[in-house]
Amino acid sequence: MGVHFLFRYGSKKFICYLLIVIVIQMIIAVISPLHGETKDHLKTVKIGYFYFKGYQDGKNSKEPKSGLGYEYIQQVANYAGWKCQYVYGSWQSIYQKLLKGDVDVMTDISYSKERSQHMLFSTIPFDRESYYLFVPKKKADDYGQLKSLKGKTVGVTKGVIQTGQLEAWNKKNKAGLILKYYKNSMQRVKAYEQGKTDMTLGFSLGTSIKKNNVPFKYIGSSSSFIVTSKKRPDLVEDVNQAMARLTSTVPRIDSSLAEKYFSHSVIMSELSVRELNWFKKHHTIDIGYLTDMAPFSYTDDQGQAAGTYIDLLKHTFHYFHLNNKLRYHAYKKVNEMIKDLQHEKIDLFVPCLGNAWRSEQIGILQSINMNSTTVSLMTKKGHTNGHLLAVTEQSPMKEAYHNFAYKNYKTVYYNSISDCIKAVRSGEADATLLNSYQISIYLHGSEDLSEKRVNPPLEMTLAIGSSNRYLLDIINRGIVSWKQENISESLMDHTVAKQEITLGDFIKKHFIGALGLAALLAMIITIPITGWIYTKRRRILAEKAANDDLLTGLYSRRAYDEDLDQNLWHSPKDYAIVAMDANGLKKVNDHLGHRAGDEMLKGVASCIQETMHHFNMPGKAYRIGGDEFVIILETQKKDFETFYQNLLSRIASWHGQLVDHITVSSGYAFSSDDPTLSVRELIAKADELMYHEKQELIRDEDPLLNREDSEVYKRLVQIYKTHLDPKTQLPGAIYFYHIEDEIRKEVEAGGAQLAILAIKIAPVSDDITYCFIRMFGKENLSRFEDCYYVMTSDVQLKVRIKELYKNLSSLEKNTPLDMSAGVYVIDHNDHKPIEEICQDIRKRTKICHDHQLHIYDQY
The missing domain is CATH 3.30.70.270 (Reverse transcriptase/Diguanylate cyclase domain)
Structure with a gap:
């Protein structure tokens, strides 16, 4: 039989109920048998954790953790059903502990036959690292050819894979490098910074090498793996199953994490020696752009090039500290711009239709995808007949769609997109093609045209001359470093900018004439307000465009x-x-x-x-x-x-x-x-x-999938399908209900007294969530139906509840928190399903949730 308690912080009834909880817990502590260790439904795994900026941040248990390696191993742990216990130290000390069996799992280990005798490697590589020789940027001109390396000193770390690769490369190419060996990477980098070595050996995602150092020569690469101790052979299968599932459901997780944590690493933010030399020879970069392709590119009111693609180029050259002059050339026809790029009159042009096959046929280079946009066929409402398609000679949509999907339409050329829309409205043309941003810019929410979305979405890139491959490389890195959120913001800003109307345009459209001095004064007051409303409405339309998934055209x-x-x-x-x-x-x-x-x-x-x-x-x-x-x-x-x-x-x-x-x-x-x-x-x-x-x-x-494998897979699926609470990123109801079997076993064994704690609190914040995680552990927490739920067998529950409220008080000092809570203690004879228990607590907490409760410093 369950014992129920409902309480509200600060009330006398709460104090009474809390005392009852304390008494019950004290009785339980006395009469329950002692156990040296509380069982857990998750498998405890000792993770080797070495500090490396961007890869594994947080040097000890008191510091918050983040980084590519940390996030990845967390995903693996979530899929595998692990409870992580971190063992801290340097890479070398963690490696030795792994060999002894004092650490169960370690990441970032390159494969070698000798190592495979002492540890178990995952079947799927965790990452691939490339190795480079780095030199000071100010001395980059000294390293033009391979012979310039003779007699130069390079710092390397003793006993690591990349050092072995450099030794082999040095011997094969007869480079004449003098290798200086250091105990660890910190000593190696310090010696390089102090000028004790001419260059240093680093890898592509390394953050220890600071700015103003450039990669000079690629040496080699190797795959890195997640490894497990030979004393824990059960874990390597966990890793393989989890990584297989993870890479199939989130296929680009490694690249997205690398972009998140290492987009500003030296290899991404500094140019190589050859790239620096190319830009020194090309003082001026000639750029072609379309004048009527807002928000991508257009000519602004001052006659200057503008648009998201112009913003990207400015960001890229600023990001790489390049002082080259950017000279813009306006075009009204795509074909003329392509011809000038082929004849090297310009170095690149924007925007370009994302079609690799077409770019290959006309002999130009194409950047990675910058953005995508949905496209619609616009027709006059009620007008379904006719086959005249209005287009401009600037629009890439003619080639993308007309030549394939709308072959029956006859093309009619107009000078601008506005003219195309006027032609459809007047009946001169039957249809035109507009992307989602152009709909926001030119139609202003009007409803006189019908919209039919066409497939696929329009992909947009930058076009670069075939001899400018170094320019292509920095453009691609510029797109990655600018990040998608900045691209979306720029698209929205230029969409809104092109929507803005002048005061004269507004008066012309909405007023017949001046009605005297009183009417003029009224207009002076009301026009800016109305204009603001119009601008806000158009920003909403622009945001609608940003809600499209860039790849598929579905909602994002x-x-x-x-x-x-x-x-x-x-x-x-x-x-x-x-x-x-x-x-x-x-x-x-x-x-x-x-x-x-x-x-x-x-x-x-x-x-x-x-x-x-x-x-x-x-x-x-x-x-x-x-x-x-x-x-x-x-x-x-x-x-x-x-x-x-x-x-x-x-x-x-x-x-x-x-x-x-x-x-x-x-x-x-x-x-x-x-x-x-x-x-x-x-x-x-x-x-x-x-x-x-x-x-x-x-x-x-896979007919070889046996029953045991199937059970493992079921567990992986069960963990995967858990939906995270969108406000807190904590697991949801499915995760909480799924642990019922393990909990029941614990109760039946008499090994613990279990309790479910539910707290409904508003507003929700990251700090409040962190209080719960720090107090009870993330593995015991869920949040659904606006409640935090805790499953705990902690005999110190009374102390933890008190400490939780103190922490909440310090966070929300003198600020009212709307809150109610409940505790359900499960005894050994209680067989009520956990789902029913949660529903029962939720119903009771809802009763007292209408009143605001004030939390102050005193408890």
Whole structure:
């Protein structure tokens, strides 16, 4: 039988209930048998943790942790069901502890046959490191040829893989380098900074080498792995299963983490010796741009080049400390600009249609993808006949869509996008093509034109002359260093800037004339306010463009999170939720390349869009990350089944240029089946069905998958499908309910007295969440239905509750917190499901949640 307590901080009843809890816990502590160690439902694993800036930050248990290595091993631990226990030290000391078995797991170990005798390596590489010789930037001119290395000293770290590679390279190329050996990398770098060596050996993601040092010569590379102690052979299979699942569901996690933590490393932010020499020879960079392609490029009111692509170029040259003159050339025709690039009259032009095959045919270089945008066919409402397509000679959309999707349309050229829109409105032309940003700029939310989205989205890049490969390299690095959020912000700013209207334009459009002095004074007051409203409305339209997924044209993860946060789907209407994964994305990326993987994702998206359009079914389709899609539709069961089968048929019959066919795993759930479930819980339900289908597919493809492997996979799936709470990133309800079996075993064994603590508190902040994590540990925490839930067997619960409230008080001093809480103590005879316990506590806490409670310093 459970014992229930409800309390509100600061009340007398709370004090009484807390005393009861304390007394019960004291009795339990006396009568319960002593145990040297509390069991845990997660496997405890000792992780070797060495400090390396950007890779593993945080030198001890008191410092917060972050970094590429830390985040990656956390993902592996989450999938494998580990509880991490960190062992701190230098790389060398951790390595020795691994050999002795005092450390279970270590990351960033390069493979060698000798090492494989003493440790177990993951089958999948964790990362790949490239090794370079670095020299001072001010002395870069001294290192023009290989012979310039003769007699030069280079600092290396004793006993590491890269040193062995340099020794072999030095001997093979007869470079004549003199190697100076140091005990560790800190000593090596310090000697280099003090001028005791001419150069130093470093790797691509290294942060120990400071600015104003440049990579001179590539030496070699090696893969690094996650390794486990030979005393823990059970862990290497955990690692392999977790990494396999992780790389298939988040195929670019390593590159995204590298971009997050090492985008400003020397290899990314400093030019090589050859690149420096190229830019010294090219004092002026000639840049072509289209004058009527806002927000990408355009000529502003002062006659200057402007737009997001111009912003990128300015950022790139500033980021690399390049003082070259940027000279802009305005073009009104794409073909003239291409011709001038081919004849080297300009060095690059913007923007360029993202089509690698086309760029190869005309002999130009193409940067990585800068951005994508959805495109729509705009027609006059009620006007469905006719085949005159209005375009400008600047628009890349003619080639991207007209030559393939709209061959029946006859092209009519106009001087500007505004003229194209006027032609459609007047009936001179039947349709025009506009991207999502142009719709925001030129249509201002007007509803006289019909919009039909076309596929695929338009990919935009920069075009560089074929002889300018060093320029291509810094443009690509400039795009990476600028980051997607800055690109999106620039696109939005230039969209809004082009939407702005003058006071004269506004008066001309909205007022017939001046009505005397009183009317003039009224206009002086009201026009700026109305103009502000118009500008704000247009910024909202620009933000709508930013909510598109750049690759597929579906709604983005940002739109998905915002719609769920705003309860967009919380309505009495029936709706269906489909969770869908594209199968085999990792294989396609590995064997056919990322362009093929992108084609695969676009294929799934186009099938979804075409099916929704065909059935005219209200709803939204999102790409929420990697190969994951979510579709939410307003529909009844009988209509949904036809839609669903049609969607699967379209996907099954799809064929691409690089990928022959695609398959998906999917699951769906209906709001009408259980009206008490929230949207997030329905998504979790659809997810669960989808992962069951994926599991069956994997079992069918791999007949050697035995029952034991299947159980492991089920656990991995169960962990993966846990949805994180969007406000706190803590695990949700599924994770909390899933640990019930382990908890029950603990209770039946009599090894612990367990309790569930639930606290509903507002507002929620990172500091408040951190209080809970620090007090109870993240592995024991969940948050769902606006409550923090703690599963604990800590006999010091009474002390921890008191300490938690003290910490909350110090955070929110003299600030009211809306809060209620409850405790449920589980005894050995209590068999009520944990889900029911949580519902019971939630109902009771809801009763007293209408009153604000004030937390102050005193307890």
